[in-house]
Amino acid sequence: MIKATERxxxxxxxxxxxxxxxxxxxxxxxxxxxxxxxxxxxxxFRLKDLDGKWFSLNDHLGSEVIYVDFWATWCVPCRRExxxxxxxxxxxxxEGFTVISINTDPPASRSRIKPFVxxxxxxxxxxxxxxxxxxDQLNPTRELPYGVLIDREGNIVRVYSGYRSGDEKELRSEIxxxxxxxxxxxAQGADx
Amino acid sequence: xxxxxRYSGFTGRILLVVWMLLILLxxxxxxxxxxGGEKKFQIFGQSSTYWExxxxxxxEDDYTKFKQLLAFNLRWSKFTLGVxxxxxxxxxxxxxxxxxxxxxxxxxxxxxxxLDYSSxxxxxxxxTFFASFGRGMTLYVQKNESLGLDEPxxxxxxxxRLKHFDITALGGDVTEPIxxxxxxxxxxxxxxxGRILARLPRDLYLGASWVDSSLxxxxxxxNDEVHLWSIExxxxxxxxxxxxxxxxxxxxxxxxxxxxxxxGKYVSATGYFGPLSLLLEYKDYWNFEYRYNLPPSxxxxxxxxxxxxxxxxxxxxxxxxxxxxxxxxxSYAEFDSHERETSAGGRDGDHQREWYLRLEESLGPxxxxxxxxxxxxxxxxxxxxxxxxxxxLTVGQRNELIAGYxxxxxxASYFSLATSRSYLAWALSPHGTLSLRYAWEDxxxxxxxxxxxxxxxxxxxxxVVLNVFFGEDPGGLVCAGGQCREEPRFKGLRTSLTWxx
Numbered sequence: 273m274i275k276a277t278e279r280x281x282x283x284x285x286x287x288x289x290x291x292x293x294x295x296x297x298x299x300x301x302x303x304x305x306x307x308x309x310x311x312x313x314x315x316x317f318r319l320k321d322l323d324g325k326w327f328s329l330n331d332h333l334g335s336e337v338i339y340v341d342f343w344a345t346w347c348v349p350c351r352r353e354x355x356x357x358x359x360x361x362x363x364x365x366x367e368g369f370t371v372i373s374i375n376t377d378p379p380a381s382r383s384r385i386k387p388f389v390x391x392x393x394x395x396x397x398x399x400x401x402x403x404x405x406x407x408d409q410l411n412p413t414r415e416l417p418y419g420v421l422i423d424r425e426g427n428i429v430r431v432y433s434g435y436r437s438g439d440e441k442e443l444r445s446e447i448x449x450x451x452x453x454x455x456x457x458x459a460q461g462a463d464x
Numbered sequence: 465x466x467x468x469x470r471y472s473g474f475t476g477r478i479l480l481v482v483w484m485l486l487i488l489l490x491x492x493x494x495x496x497x498x499x500g501g502e503k504k505f506q507i508f509g510q511s512s513t514y515w516e517x518x519x520x521x522x523x524e525d526d527y528t529k530f531k532q533l534l535a536f537n538l539r540w541s542k543f544t545l546g547v548x549x550x551x552x553x554x555x556x557x558x559x560x561x562x563x564x565x566x567x568x569x570x571x572x573x574x575x576x577x578x579l580d581y582s583s584x585x586x587x588x589x590x591x592t593f594f595a596s597f598g599r600g601m602t603l604y605v606q607k608n609e610s611l612g613l614d615e616p617x618x619x620x621x622x623x624x625r626l627k628h629f630d631i632t633a634l635g636g637d638v639t640e641p642i643x644x645x646x647x648x649x650x651x652x653x654x655x656x657x658g659r660i661l662a663r664l665p666r667d668l669y670l671g672a673s674w675v676d677s678s679l680x681x682x683x684x685x686x687n688d689e690v691h692l693w694s695i696e697x698x699x700x701x702x703x704x705x706x707x708x709x710x711x712x713x714x715x716x717x718x719x720x721x722x723x724x725x726x727x728g729k730y731v732s733a734t735g736y737f738g739p740l741s742l743l744l745e746y747k748d749y750w751n752f753e754y755r756y757n758l759p760p761s762x763x764x765x766x767x768x769x770x771x772x773x774x775x776x777x778x779x780x781x782x783x784x785x786x787x788x789x790x791x792x793x794x795s796y797a798e799f800d801s802h803e804r805e806t807s808a809g810g811r812d813g814d815h816q817r818e819w820y821l822r823l824e825e826s827l828g829p830x831x832x833x834x835x836x837x838x839x840x841x842x843x844x845x846x847x848x849x850x851x852x853x854x855x856x857l858t859v860g861q862r863n864e865l866i867a868g869y870x871x872x873x874x875x876a877s878y879f880s881l882a883t884s885r886s887y888l889a890w891a892l893s894p895h896g897t898l899s900l901r902y903a904w905e906d907x908x909x910x911x912x913x914x915x916x917x918x919x920x921x922x923x924x925x926x927x928v929v930l931n932v933f934f935g936e937d938p939g940g941l942v943c944a945g946g947q948c949r950e951e952p953r954f955k956g957l958r959t960s961l962t963w964x965x
């Protein structure tokens with residue numbers, strides 16, 4: 273390690289002009305694109321829940337604050353995050369908040385998902401995405417856990433990647449902020 | 465069908481830039497025009513920039529890797545157009561770690577591209593897609609993190625949702641990257657299939673599927689023709705406490721050296737009794753492993769298995785001990801091979817016994833996860849053990865102390881290999897995370913190594929994540945869904961900048 277550090281320092285920043293120019297170009301693109309693009313709406317999706325019933329995002333979009341959470345049974349940070357999501361869901365569901373969890377385990381592990389959901393007392397909908405269609409669209413690099421927060425207007429407000437201790441407090445205050453925003457006209461809220 | 469979009473050289477780079485601008489800028493302008501009214505045209509996606517400076521054993525083995533990923537979706541009404549393009553630049557591709565599967569790809573590739581249509585009646589996709597049927601016994605084409613594979617089908621897929629039936633049909637080509645790398649020529653497979661699922665009263669279901677594949681082989685040149693069919697049935701919440709699933713599949717393979725048949729049989733029953741869940745499974749696989757299926761694993765999903773010749777039951781129990789904040793999981797399985805019966809010469813069979821216990825404990829600021837796994841091949845006197853423990857202690861609002869231990873043993877009458885690893889990390893996270901890590905690895909008590917690393921994850925805004933890693937990452941075995949992969953070791957500097965829009 274010490275030898276590697278010495279070598280790295282000896283080479284200084286001379287990594288070659290090509291990677292540095294590419295990095296600069298990528299950062300420039302990152303800074304440029306927000307000037308022409310704005311907050312986006314997620315694609316509608318239809319997935320089956322654990323009992324085989326179809327669930328459509330469109331039935332909730334534009335009226336509720338939604339947190340779409342991608343997880344897997346083998347993912348340790350997911351196991352730490354899910355009980356917090358359940359707690360937040362129970363706290364705010366009557367005010368128009370819902371969690372839609374999408375399991376990403378391979379179909380071969382399907383029999384283990386429902387015991388997992390019951391073990392953690394998860395009462396929000398758990399959906400299956402066996403063709404990874406929604407994962408492809410909302411989470412192209414397939415990070416876990418991965419959450420997409422959607423406001424009452426149906427726009428993606430923020431994306432959460434990974435779980436660190438205390439993340440749930442930030443998420444809770446963001447949800448609270450979104451729930452205080454006025455409902456869009458014609459929205460069918462949970463309490464309406 | 466489906467020759468992937470590939471470009472290389474300077475012309476290719478110019479083409480990619482023009483192509484991205486052509487798609488992105490008009491989309492952005494259309495969005496801008498519509499922000500005052502009803503939003504019907506939307507764009508969302510992600511840009512990730514990676515840069516690695518890897519230190520080799522000698523200074524001449526050092527190399528840099530640059531990767532730019534741009535994934536975006538344009539949504540209009542019921543249609544979504546998606547593109548995921550990657551640009552790769554190695555200072556010397558020959559030096560890249562063999563376990564880095566990025567090096568198999570061209571400098572510039574549209575890795576994913578699709579046009580989606582979605583309504584209550586029909587979902588359809590043209591372009592790249594992943595797919596699986598049932599429990600993955602007849603078809604499983606997915607990005608596989610544990611094997612580092614990310615090869616979709618290039619073709620078309622549609623699902624028709626009728627009142628009591630779901631009907632799916634698909635077809636396309638898949639490129640096999642590992643063989644392509646080993647034998648320096650393109651290996652392209654063809655997959656087509658269909659599935660029908662009938663929804664019966666009381667949450668019962670009945671289904672059937674078929675798959676025809678043409679699989680490129682490395683020698684002699686040509687293709688193996690593989691045909692599979694399956695029937696499945698089951699139900700959810702039967703009598704309020706029982707989930708059932710049964711699937712029967714058969715496989716026929718015509719190859720250069722004749723024909724081969726096989727089967728896969730799988731039954732599972734899950735019962736829920738208050739805080740206790742019991743899952744009983746039985747598997748019987750014979751000549752069943754092929755390139756595009758992944759049947760339910762013979763045992764623990766975080767160990768490695770093959771599914772060509774195995775049969776036996778497994779019992780998995782989980783208990784939620786709420787009063788102690790603990791979840792206890794226990795599993796016992798026994799497997800046999802068919803080979804034991806069919807070999808008259810008394811050739812060794814493959815009788816295996818395995819069990820594991822896992823405890824998750826969450827008490828205030830403490831989170832502990834620990835487990836022990838043991839597997840024995842009784843005929844061959846081989847033993848495999850895996851013990852691990854992870855302790856997370858939250859200090860204050862966001863800071864965390866993480867300590868872990870992991871030990872694997874592979875032992876037989878003539879050898880024994882033990883690898884243990886301990887690690888300690890301190891994560892400070894007011895506006896991101898700064899982690900300092902130390903790992904110590906010991907191999908059969910004859911060699912030990914130390915690994916130091918620091919990692920910064922910084923979020924300047926909610927949509928941007930900057931990650932910088934410096935030091936040594938020991939890598940190791942990563943398993944998911946019964947498949948495992950040896951993650952490469954890394955030494956050097958690694959940065960990434962991700963922006964989601």
